[in-house]
Amino acid sequence: MTDDRNIFIVRCGEVALKGLNKPYFERMLVERIKKMLKKYDGAEVKRHEGLIFVRTDKSFSKGEIIGQISKVFGVASISPAVEVETDIDKIGEAAVKVMLELIEEKGVQTFKVEAKRADKTFPIQSPEIGRIIGAKILIGCKVLKVDVHNPECLLFVDVRRDKSYIYEQKISGFGGLPLGTNGKGMILLSGGIDSPVAAWMMAKRGMMIEAVHFHSYPYTSERAQEKVEELASIVATYCGRFKMHVINLLPIQEEIVQHCPEEETTILVRRFMMRIAERVAEEKGCTMLITGENLGQVASQTAEAIVVTDASVKMPVMRPLIAMDKVDIMAKAQEIGTFETSIQPYEDCCTVFLPKHPTTKPKIEKILESESRIDVETLIETAVASKETVNIFPQD
Template sequence: MEREILIKFGEIFLKGENKAKFEKALFDNINQKINKFGIFNIKKMGSVFAVSGENTEKILSIIKKIFGISSISYAYKTSKNIEEIKNAAEEEIETKIKNKNIKSFKIEAKRTDKSFYLNSLEICTKIGEFILKKFNLKVDVHNPDLIIKIEIRNHAYVYSEKILGAGGLPVGTSGLGTVMISGGIDSPVATFMMAKRGLKINAVHFSTPPYTSERSVDKVKRILKKISEYSGTIKFFNINFSEIQKEIKKLCAEDLVTIISRRFMSKISQKIAISEKSSCLITGESLGQVASQTVSAINCTSHDIFLPVFRPLIGFDKSEIINISKKIGTFEISIEDFEDCCSLFSPKRPKINPVLKFVQNNELKIKNQDELIKNAIKNCETCEIN
C-alpha cells in the first residue's frame, strides 16, 4: 500500500501575513535536505506537506531534524473509498499490534474535503465497527492504547502515530547569524538553539596553529557537520589567531589575556558578519560558568560590539547544556581531547571582575590592532559544511 509522509507546520501559523514566506522557506529546506537521498515529491495540502516517493521511510529521520515542523506522520494513502480506508486501518493496526500490547482503540476522523459523502462521525462509526469485527479490541474514547487517525483530503490518509517534529522556525526565516564556535560543549548547543529560531548559520572559529593541531579544526568541522543536519549548510570561517594571541600574551596583563582575546575575537566576528550581511552574533556564554563569563567580563567582551549578541545559554546550567548537546549528537565530539584555542594561553588566575576602562587601556598596548585584525581576516580559510 502506498505511503506518504504528512508534515505539519509548527509556529508558522502564528505568523499572519508572513505565512506564505515561512511555508516556502520550509518547503525549500525540506526539498534541499531530502533530495540528496532520492527523488521525492512534496506537495502542499492546506496546512500540511505530503512527501511521496520511493522508500519514504528512510527520510523520516532526516525530516525529524528540520526546524519549523511540529509533527510528522507516516500515513497510508488510499483513494477516498471507504473499503480501501478500512484496509489501510487494518494494516496499520496489524503492524502496531505486533510490537505493542494493544487492547483498546479510538478513531479520529477529519474531513478537509467536505464533499466526501460521509461526515467525520460517520467515518469513525464505519471504521470502528469494522475494527471491532476484525480484531479483539475494545473502544476506549478517553484513554485508548491506539488512536487511528483518518484524514480525508484530496486522498484519504490513515495513520496512528504522530512523531514530534523539531519545532522552531524554518532556518533562514530569521536571517543570518554568525556564531563564534569553539570545539567545546556550549557553542555548538547555542548554534543549534539559534538555528532552531530560524537563523541560517555562519560560524567563525579561532585556531592557534601550531599551538593547536589541525585535528582541533577538524573537530570543529565535524561538530558543525552534525549541527548542519538541523541547520542546513553552514559557512565556516577558520581564523588563524596565533599572531594576535602572541601579541596579547606578550604585551597585555596576564590576568586579562582571555578577556582581551575575546574582545579581539568579537571584533573579528563582527567584521565577518557585516561583510556576509549577517545581522547578529551568537555565543555559547552561560552566566558565571567561567571567569570570562561573569557580568563584568561579558560587558568588557562586547562593549565595543554594535551588532546584537545572542547568548541563548545565558541562563542554563552546565548539565542542561550537556543534555541538549547529547541529544543533538555534538557531545561525543566536543569531549574529544584536543587543546583548544584558549587553553594554552589562558592565565592561571584570570580577572573575574575586569574593569572596562582598565581593559581598554591595557589593550592599547597593542599598537597595530587594525592591521592584525585585517591580516587575520584576509588569511582566513572558508568552506561550506553540510
C-alpha cells in the same frame, strides 16, 4: 486504496501561526524538505490544505525518511500514513488493514479511533465517522477491544475532499522556523559543548549561519581543528552546508601576554575575537554575532565581563544559551549529536596562556588602557587577512 508509494503527512509548528505571512513560511519549509530529501530519487513534497505531503518510493526506509524530515526546522511532527479515497466504506477497509498490520507488528489489543472531518461537505460528522470506523475495525479484527481512556493504539482518520488519510503515529520534529527566514549570523565556533548547540539553536529560529573558528597553532594541533570541522559538519546536517573561517589567534595572544596585565588576558583575547568575528561577519553579509556563552560559567562570562566584551563591537550579539543550566546544554548536545565529539580531549585556543587568576569583574577603563599598549587595528587586520575558509558539508 493507493499504496504504490510511501506517504508522510508533515505538520508545521510555529509556521502555522504566521498569519498573512504563512504562505511564505510554508513555501520555505517545502523547499527545505525538498533539499533534505534530494538524494532520494523521485521524492515529492507538496503543500495541500494546510499540510505538507511527502511521497517517496517504497524502496526507501520509512524510518530513514522520517529521520531526515525531522531534522528540518519548522517541522512539528511527521506521520507515515495510508491514503484512501474519501468513501466511508473504503476508509473502513483501509483502517482494518492498518489495524491488522499493527496487531501483527506490535501485538496491539486495544484501540480508539479519532476522526477529523476537514471536508465539511462530507455528509458524516467527525464523531459518527469515528464510531463507524471503530465498528468496522471490531468486525474485521476480532482480537481488538475499544478503550477510549487508555488505548494501546490511537488511530487517526483525517477525512478530506478528494483523499482521506489514516495513521497512528505523530513523530515529533524540532519545530522552529524554516532556514532562511530570519537573516544570517556568524557563530564563534569552538571545540567545546556550548557553541555548536548555540549555532543549532539560532538555525532553529530560521537563521542561516557561517562560522569563525580561532586556533593557536602550534599550541593547538591540527587534530583539534579537525574536531571542530567534525562538529560543524554535524550542525550542517540540520542547517545545510556553510563556510567556516579559520584564524590563528596566537600572534594576538602573544602581544597581549607581553604588554598587558596577566589577569586581563582572557577578557582582552575575547574582545579581539569579537572584533575579528565582526569584521568577517560584515564581509559575509551577516547581521549579528552568535556565541555559546552562558552567564557565570567561566571568568569571561560574568555579567561584568560580557558587558566589557560587547563594548568591543557594534554588531548585536546573540547568546541563545545565556540562561541555560550546563546540564540542559549537555542534554541538548546529546540530542543533536554533537556531545561525543565535543568532549574529545583536544586543545582549545582559549586554554593557551590562561591566567592563574583571571579578572571576573573587569573595568572598561582599565581594559581600554591595556589595549592602548598594543596596535589593536593592525593585529585585527592581519588576522582577518590571514583567514582560511573551509567549506563545511553535512555529515553523511
